Amino acid sequence: MFVKNLKIINFKNHPEKTFDFSSDINCFVGNNGSGKTNILDALHYISMGKSFLGVSDFQNIRTSETENKSEDFFSIESEIVGEEKNDIIKILLQKESKKLIKKNEKTYDRMADHIGFLPSVIISPYDANLISDGGESRRKFLDSMISQTDSEYLFSLIQYQKTLQQRNALLKYFQKNRIFDLDSLEIYNEPLNKFGTQIFEKRQQFVASILPTIQHFYKIISKGNETVIVTYESDLNVSDSAKNDRSFEILLKENLEKDRLLTYTSKGIHKDDLRFEMNGNLIKKFGSQGQQKSFLIALKLAQIKRIKEITNKNPILLLDDIFDKLDDNRVSQLIELVNEQDFGQIFITDTHKERTENVVKRINEESRIFEIN
Incomplete structure (x- = not known):
């Protein structure tokens, strides 16, 4: 099972973006503030039905920079490739309305029914809260x-x-x-x-x-x-x-x-x-x-x-800004483990394209790099 593509509209700082993913490794590179983490958060929505950053759903509706007002909705859509068939997952949130999570155009009665369909694990700088909080x-x-x-x-x-x-x-x-x-x-x-x-x-x-x-x-x-x-x-x-x-x-x-x-x-x-x-x-x-x-x-x-x-099932692995927070030795150990353990589809954010390319070369899998502006 892996995420084939992703389309987001009015989600956080992104008016509209579409991605076609590798089944192995996908990297988002760009400056701080470009919205790399927001793309990982959209993938987390597809998996868990909510943000991993702990903010409310309505806070994720994009605010227009030119008009200084928020849009009326956000949507996240993705095709998930399974062993037997592909499924379309869509999440739609409209102002003053209940969040809808759909699988193949059928709305879940409860968000809990979706949990576990596409498991995910995220490693991010926010994990430090698990120790300090x-x-x-x-x-x-x-x-x-x-x-x-x-x-x-x-x-x-x-x-x-x-x-x-x-x-x-x-x-x-x-x-x-x-x-x-x-x-x-x-x-x-x-x-x-x-x-x-x-x-x-x-x-x-x-x-x-x-x-x-x-x-x-x-x-x-x-x-x-x-x-x-x-x-x-x-x-x-x-x-x-x-x-x-x-x-x-x-x-x-x-x-x-x-x-x-x-x-x-x-x-x-x-x-x-x-x-x-x-x-x-x-x-x-x-x-x-x-x-x-x-x-x-x-x-x-x-x-x-x-x-x-x-x-x-192989959970999708979301690595947010991980290489800025770890020394080279720990990065090497992490990459080695990813290679050995067959952890499935991986999504990485980084600020340095060259560093990302070097990391990806050490993993013997197909990869795609997306530059986020």
Whole structure:
């Protein structure tokens, strides 16, 4: 499976652009601000139905520089070559309208139904947030990894988040009106327990399964002797002796008074986190910039391999501005791994055409270079 072409209209800074891609390597070169990353983001939309930059859909509608006003819509369209047939994916967003995602002109009822059709992995400068930011960034990353390979997980996650919002809204209502109804609040305990436990178990299993691959890639990229560990931290993590008598539902009851005071649900899998360690210490505090970058690349490459193992699909690999952020040694290791692992279709952005051409020569695949003005 690979992306055959891409057409974008009124997307970010691009009025209209069309690309015909190589099934192997595609490079976008141009000055900073030319819109290279925006093209990768359009590909991410085709894969995940949203921006990888975390901005709202409406912010991606192009604003005219001459008239200083935004257009009325944006559209992204792509033909995806599969083993048996080709599919057309189209994303359309009009002002004051709901975003539409279509497959062969048939609109998905839910965006969740599209997730996993064309899996993708992006390596970008923004990955540093996974180490420096709080737990929310790491939870979103973990959810994104699992959701691309497990539709049941995605369904449980959506149901959990919906129930959590309803419980929190009720807690705020109680405080505002100075009332409290335990029976009404406990209605949400059963679905939170059901879906939360499912999510917890799948997260546990996924992290355990991907850790050896992360360690393998880190060792290759860093050429170092450090040992890296990824630990899944959750309010539901309990000792073996306590597993039989402590559930998510009990956790909610134990923190009822705290939740009343705070007016939100203070404990649960929505507070989970990933702990990144190197030689027993937090990478955030003790890892050098080079070690942190090596770890993040190993994390993403492990994600690619895991998706491929589970789905038999090669995710598209999006490399944003990666060569400006890595030293030559790490670039060499990354290119070598890309060659060896058969990672499928690759999209690269860079500011230097000559550097990009030299990198591409070292990968024994067909390639195309697009200059972005």
